[in-house]
Amino acid sequence: MSALSRRAFLTAASGLALPLPFLASLHPGCATDAPTGPHPLVIVRAASGVAQQDGLAPELFWPHALGKLTPRILRDDNADRVVSELADHASRLLMVRGTRFPFGASRELHAGGGNQLLTAARCGPLTDTVMTYALGESIDNWIARRSEVNGGEPLTLYAGRRDNYGEEVLSYRGPLQLRGAESDPYAVYQRLIGAGGGTTLRGSVNDLVLDQLAALLAEPRLSEADRQRLELHTDSVRDFEVLCSRVDAGKEAELADFAGMSEDDDTSLDVARLHCDLIAIVLRCQQARAVTLQIGDRLDRCRYTVNGVKLPQYHELTHGLVQGGALGAYPSTVEMHADVNRLHLQLFKYLLDRLAENHTLDTAVTVFTSDVSTGSHRYDQIPWIIAGAGDGTLLQGAYVDAGDRTHDRLLATLLTATGHRTAAGDPIEQFGDPSLRGGLLHAMLSS
Amino acid sequence: MRVLALAALLACQGSQDPPAGVPRSDPPSFAPAPPTLRRLTTEQYRNSVRDLFGESVILPTELEPDLQSDGLYAEGAALAGLSALGVEQYEDAAYDLAIQMVDPAIHDRLVPCTPSATVDPTCAEQALSAFARRAWRRAPNAAELEVLVRLAGDSAEVQDSFDLGLQYGVAAVLQAPAFLYRVELGEPDPADPSLRRYSSWEMASRLSYFFLGTLPDDELLAAAEAGELVDDALLAVQVDRLLADPRARDGVRAIFSDVLGLAGLDAIAKDPLIFLQWSADLPISARAETLAGIEDVVFDRDVDWRELLLTRRTFVDRQLAQLYAVPAPLAEGFGAVELPANGGRRGFLGQASFLVLESHPTTTSVTRRGLYIRERLLCQTMPDPPAGLNTSIPEPSEDAPTMRDRVDVHLSVPECAGCHQLMDPIGLGLENFDAVGSWRATENDVVIDPSGDLDGTPFADAWDLAGVVHDHPGLSPCLVERLFDVATGRQPTDAEQDLLAWHAEGFADEGYRVRWLLRDLVLSPAFRTMGAP
Secondary structure (H helix, E strand, C coil): CHHHHHHHHHHHHCCCCCCCCHHHHHCCCCCCCCCCCCCCEEEEEECCCCCCCECCECCCCCCCCCEECCHHHHHHHCCCCHHHHHHHHHHHEEEEEEEECCCCCCCCHHHHHHHHHCCCCCECCCCCCCCCCECCCCHHHHHHCCCCHHHHCCEEEEECCCCCCCCCCCCEEECCEECCCECCHHHHHHHHCCCCCHHHHHHHHHHHHHHHHHHHHCCCCCCHHHHHHHHHHHHHHHHHHHHHHCCCHHHHHHHHHCCCCCCCCCCHHHHHHHHHHHHHHHHHCCCCCEEEEEECCCCCCCCCEECCEECCCHHHHHCCCCCHHHHCCCCCHHHHHHHHHHHHHHHHHHHHHHHHHCCCCCCCEEEEEECCCCCCCCCCCCCEEEECCCCCCECCCEEEEEEEEECHHHHHHHHHHCCCECCCCCECCCCCCCCCCCCCCHHHECC | CHHHHHHHHHCCCHHHCCCCCCCCCCCCCCCCCCCCCEECCHHHHHHHHHHHHCCCCCCCCCCCCCCCECCEHHHHCCCCCCCHHHHHHHHHHHHHHHHHHHCHHHHHHHCCCCCCCCCCHHHHHHHHHHHHHHHHCCCCCHHHHHHHHHHHHHHHHHHCCHHHHHHHHHHHHHHCHHHHEECCCCEEECCEEEEEECCHHHHHHHHHHHHCCCCCCHHHHHHHHCCHHHCHHHHHHHHHHHHHCCHHHHHHHHHHHHHCCHHHHHHCCCCCCCCCCCCCCHHHHHHHHHHHHHHHHHHHCCCECCHHHHCCEEEECHHHHHHHCCCCCCCCCCEEEECCCCCCCCCHHHCHHHHHHCECCCCECHHHHHHHHHHHHCCCCCCCCCCCCCCCCCCCCCCCCCHHHHCHHHHHCHHHHHHHHHHHHHHHCCCCECCCCCECCEECCEECCCCEEECCEEECCHHHHHHHHHHCCCHHHHHHHHHHHHHHCCCCCHHHHHHHHHHHHHHHHCCCEHHHHHHHHHHCHHHHEECCC
C-alpha cells in the first residue's frame, strides 16, 4: 500500500488523473505491500533484427560458442562480436537463440513481428495495405494488470522518430488494442515522479523536515550521540529523496533540455538513455511492474551516427539497400548493421548499469530483443538477451540454444522468472494464442 | 527550596499523601542528568496517530523497528536512529494516514472550518495549526506554520481541492522530527538560573507518554500552554488526573510489559511434539494473564506490588486454566481464579509468561530463569559468557536424568562456575515447571529436587523461592530504578543514586504501592530538571 499511496499523492499533485482510487487505502488488503510480489520485467526492443548469420551474411552478433559466459569470455574471446558490449554484466546474462515466432504475417513482416513479439498472438486482419495488429495481450500488460502498481498499467516508453504510421508495436491491452508509448522522458518524469507538482511539494515537505532537523542540530544542548542520530536522519532523508523522489538537479535539467527531442535522429539515443535513468528510478521506487522501451518505429529509419559518421537509414541498411559511396569505409551493410546493434547494446548496458546502481538489476528481469531476427525479416532465431535472476529460476552467465521452439515458451518462462504462478501455484506455462502447446523453455532454467 | 515546597505540597494532597505524622525527609541533592532525545516507539507512534485521527483510522503497520537497550525499549528509544528505509516508511505512513481524511469522521476532526475557496490560507492555518500543535506537543512557530500553509495551498491549487491540499500539510506534520522525536531542550529554571528545567510543553509530553503511552490530551496541552506544568501544585493536579484516567491502565500495562520483557513472547516457539499444551496462542494468553494481575494490583486494589510474587489469585482463560489445572472461567475470555494452596504454583514466577519466555524451545533453561530474576527483578548485572566457551549442556542420560544433574557441568567447570553459581541454583528452583509452564513432579521418572538458595537464603521449592524474591532487599529498589528508566529513557547516573534510594525508601513507607511510586517519580526533581550534555 505504501508506495502506491505515495505515488498516488505525487501523481495527484502533478495534476493528472489519478490511476488509483484514494479510497483504496481505506480498506486493508485492497492494495499490496510494495516490497513483496513479482519481480519487474523490462523489455528493450530494437527494430530490424541483428547482424547474425543469415545465408551468406556472417555471424557478427552472438558469441562464438554456446555455453558459459564470463566477462573475460565476452571481452577477450568475443571482442569481434556485438554482444561483447555487455561483457561487464556477463555473469548476469542469459543469451537465448533458437526461438521463432509461431505465426506468419498477414502482409508486412515488420508489423507482423511487432504484433507477435510480446503477445505470441496471431496477427489480425490488414487495416490498410500494410498494417496489422495483434490478436492478443502483450506480456507487459499481462503482468501490469495483476498488480495495482501504476494503476495496473505497464510503463510504455518510446525513443525515435515518428512518421505518423506504424509507430508503436509492442504493448497490447488485448486483441487489436495497441497501447500508445510515451516519447518524452521529461513528461514521464513529471507524471510518475511528480516534477513540477509532486516533487516540488515533496521537496517542501522535506524542507520542513530538514529545517527542523537543522534547527535541532544547531541546538548546543544536544548531546553528541543525539546529534549523530539526527545527522543520520538528515542523511537518510536526503538519501531517500535522491533514491526515490527525484533525479538529481543536473539530470532533471537534462530531462528538461531533451524534452520533445526524442524524434531527432541525433538525440534519440540520448533520449533513450534518459528513459533508462527513469526506468531505474521507477523500479527502485516500485512504481511499475512492467516496462517496455521501444527504440524506433516498426522499421526504424533513424540515421545513427557511429564514430562520428552518420550512417544511412537503419532500416535500409539492414536490408542491404546501401551501395557504393554510401558505404563509406564499411565493406558491406552487414558491418553497419552490427555497429548499430552495438549502439543498441551500449544503450542496454547503460540501462543495466543504472539498474545495478539502484540495486534492482539482480531482482528484475531485463530483456533486449528485436521483432525480426535479421535484415531479411526472418521470424526464426529471434535474439533474446536477458539480464537478472528474477526469482532465481533463470540460468545466468550462459548462452543457450532453445532448439527452434516457439517464443511463447520463452515468454512463459519470463513470467515464471518474474515470480508469476497459476492459481494452483504452478509455473505459467501457457501464454499467447490458445492453439500453442505452451510449456517452459527448459534451456533457460537454472535447474 | 523548590523541593521543600514540593514536600509541603505533597503533605496537602489527601489520600495520595505520605501518612500524617510521618514527615518524609527532603530529597537528597543530586546532579541533574542531560535529557534524552527519544524517538517514538512503534506503539507510541500508533497510539499518537490514533489520538490524532480517531478510532476509525487504519494504522500503519510497517515502521522502523524499535531498539532495545538494557532490556528496555524505553531506553532504546533514546538511541534509535533512522535509516533511509525508515524515512520511506514514515513517509508512506504519513501519506497513508493523510489520505484517510476523506473519511468524514476524520475530516471533521481535523478540519474545524469551512474553506471559502480552493485555496483558503485562513482555514488551512486554522486546521494545520491545531493539528501540528497536537502532533508536535507544542505550538508550531510562525515559520513552520507558514511552510505548512503554503504547502497546503500549493497542493490545493494543483489538485483543485482544498481538502486534497490539506492532506499534504497533514502528511508533512507527521514526517516532522517534532512529531517523531520527543524533543526536550529545557529552559532556565527561574528559581535557580544555574539549573535548567523541562518546559511546560516538555513536561506534558513526559507525563503523557509515561502514563498513557501517547501524546497529551487537550487538557494537558492547555495546561502546558498556560505554563502550569512547571508549577508544583498545578503539575500535581495533572498527574493525579492522568493517573485516574482509564487510559493509564494501558499505559501501566505498557510500562510493565517493557520492564518484564514481555515483548519477547512475540517471538517464542516451543516444540509441539514435546509440549502438547503448547499453542501459538499460549504466549498471548500468558502475557494477558500477567498484565491483568498487574492492573489488578496497581489500579483495582492499589496494594503492595510484591503481592504479585506471592498471590494465588490470577487471571486465566481456558487455555491457561488447562495448563494450571484450575477450573476454567465460565465465560469466554479471562476470569479471576485462586490457584490451589498446595499446588506448588504462586505468583509471577509460576506464571506461563515468565516460564515460557525464559526456556528453550525443547527444554527449560535454569540459567535463563536465574538470569532473569537476577537482572530483570533484582537489577543485578551478570557478565556475558566468555567468547568461545561451549555453553551447551549434555542430553539427559541414565547417569544424569534431571536438569540438576546436567547443569553440574556448568558448576564443575571453573570458567563457568563463577557466574553460573549465581544463576543456575535459582533456576533449578523452578524445575517443577517445564518449558511451557506446566507442572511436573519428575523429570525422566526421577523426582525433581527444586531446592536451592538465593544470596544465602535457602528455599525448598518454587513456592519458597517466590517468598525469597519477595523479601529480597533488591527487589523494590530495582522496580524503582526500572520505572525511572522508562520515565526518563535512560539509566540513573551515579549522581542520582541517592535520589533513587530516597524514592525507594518512600515507596517502602507507602506500602510498595506502584501508583504512589509512579506519582512520586514524575514529581521528582530528577524528572523535572536537566543537566548539560
